[in-house]
Amino acid sequence: xxxxxxxHGNVAQNRKARHDYAIEDTLxxxxxxxxxxxxxxxxxRCTLVExxxxxxxGELYLVNAHIxxxxxxxxxxxxxxxxxxxxVHRKEIDRLMAAIGRKGMTVVPLSLYFNDRGKAKxxxxxxxxxxxxxxxxxxxxxxxxxxxxxxxRSRG
Numbered sequence: 001x002x003x004x005x006x007x008h009g010n011v012a013q014n015r016k017a018r019h020d021y022a023i024e025d026t027l028x029x030x031x032x033x034x035x036x037x038x039x040x041x042x043x044x045r046c047t048l049v050e051x052x053x054x055x056x057x058g059e060l061y062l063v064n065a066h067i068x069x070x071x072x073x074x075x076x077x078x079x080x081x082x083x084x085x086x087x088v089h090r091k092e093i094d095r096l097m098a099a100i101g102r103k104g105m106t107v108v109p110l111s112l113y114f115n116d117r118g119k120a121k122x123x124x125x126x127x128x129x130x131x132x133x134x135x136x137x138x139x140x141x142x143x144x145x146x147x148x149x150x151x152x153r154s155r156g
């Protein structure tokens with residue numbers, strides 16, 4: 001069975017993040033990975049559902065991102081759920097720390113991908129948790145847009 005490698009493009013998306021949070025701002029960050037993690041990502045294996053970013057000691061870390069073990073790596077295997085350091089400018093970290101200090105703000109990964117140069121990148125979103133009322137409003141808005149599209153198609 002041939003395995004398809006991802007040289008550039010999307011590896012994983014966190015669709016649940018856009019459902020659970022209102023994304024206010026996004027930024028791109030590099031990520032420090034071990035060799036077996038990169039090879040596992042190139043096979044398209046990663047989960048960002050429960051992941052979030054947090055600041056520890058002036059550095060930004062990606063927590064709870066699950067990158068499964070790479071079968072081809074024998075003794076140099078990585079821990080699947082370890083914290084991974086994110087590569088972000090100091091100004092961005094300070095801005096994120098100030099935003100996180102506000103009530104209800106968090107930093108969630110939206111997607112993990114390889115850029116055109118083959119480097120692994122994470123798109124982070126500065127997010128505020130949605131309430132059930134906000135979710136209901138989103139559903140109403142989506143339904144209304146679908147209804148509008150149906151009406152426009154029927155008018156021809």
